[in-house]
Amino acid sequence: MIPLQRVPLSAHAQNLLTQATQRVEDAGATADAAREKWRGAAGTKSHVRKALESMARGAVRCMYCDDSRGTDIDHFEPLDRAPLRAFVWVNHLLACSFCNSNVKHRQYPVSKQGACLLVDPTAEDPAAHLVLLLAAGLYDPLSPKGEETIKVFGLNRPDLVKGRLDAFVRARSNLRDWHGLHQEGDPEAERVAQALLDSPFVDVVHAMTHLKPAAAAVVVGASTVAALGAWRAVHSGPVSPVS
Structure with missing residues (x-):
């Protein structure tokens, strides 16, 4: 939510x-x-x-x-x-x-x-x-x-839990892809970003974006930290204390 x-x-x-x-x-x-x-x-x-x-x-x-x-x-x-x-x-x-x-x-x-x-x-x-x-x-x-x-609202029903776990895997991969394109100035980066924001379980993306920076490496993995930081700078407002 x-x-x-x-x-x-x-x-x-x-x-x-x-x-x-x-x-x-x-x-x-x-x-x-x-x-x-x-x-x-x-x-x-x-x-x-x-x-x-x-x-x-x-x-x-x-x-x-x-x-x-x-x-x-x-x-x-x-x-x-x-x-x-x-x-x-x-x-x-x-x-x-x-x-x-x-x-x-x-x-x-x-x-x-x-x-x-x-x-x-x-x-x-x-x-x-x-x-x-x-x-x-x-x-x-x-x-x-x-x-x-x-x-x-049944937010922890099994189908939603599995969907979020799958979405978390996809989101990390999509963020890394987006980051590479973003660094290169490739206009495809915005299409990747929009596809991620339009995908099911946008609450997963929202939660990732609002992670405390200190917790990000543990939660999303070291390989995604830089991409998440860049994404946060472009696609989020103030960071809220989600862990």
């Missing part, structure tokens, strides 16, 4: 959402009413989907698992809990069908104080709550919120 920047909606799209919310309220503000209005709002949903796809990383990856293509508009806070948030822009995320229907579904754990215990990657940096252990392909919680996020 990586941080994502939520984009503003057009005034037209926001107006459509506001009108749809009013229709849900007029119909009784129940979960059933919200589902009925949502099912019948193809035009409004197309605006939401387009905006979400512009936010997603890579080839429109799921905002939860970073693997499969994002196909579903997920209501982060489910309609059973919050019918009037059915058409609220900040409650929409893009998910693959498996994460949306088979894993998260209607789960929404909260603390005793009622605070949400799931990380919304468009509202906060997931790194504050969970860390990707690159050598193991596993997410490790840093907080109760991280623990619930890993469990609810």
Whole structure:
């Protein structure tokens, strides 16, 4: 899971959402009413989907698992809990069908104080709550919120763990290839970089980029350290404390 920047909606799209919310309220503000209005709002949903796809990383990856293509508009806070948030822009995320229907579904754990215990990657940096252990392909919680996020989104299910381990091997090789081309000033370097950023499990690349420099040699191997340093200078912001 990586941080994502939520984009503003057009005034037209926001107006459509506001009108749809009013229709849900007029119909009784129940979960059933919200589902009925949502099912019948193809035009409004197309605006939401387009905006979400512009936010997603890579080839429109799921905002939860970073693997499969994002196909579903997920209501982060489910309609059973919050019918009037059915058409609220900040409650929409893009998910693959498996994460949306088979894993998260209607789960929404909260603390005793009622605070949400799931990380919304468009509202906060997931790194504050969970860390990707690159050598193991596993997410490790840093907080109760991280623990619930890993469990609810199934972030450590076997297929994702294997995918991340494979992606880690490929990413190290791709980084070395990119570095050589970059040093030579070959324009192919940017094509390699974009392919790496568009690949599944971009969370692996993100975690590598944000490794502490002192830990990089141990985690990625001595042969990749120079390439990672060059990549970090070109393709990352401030280094966060990931180990």
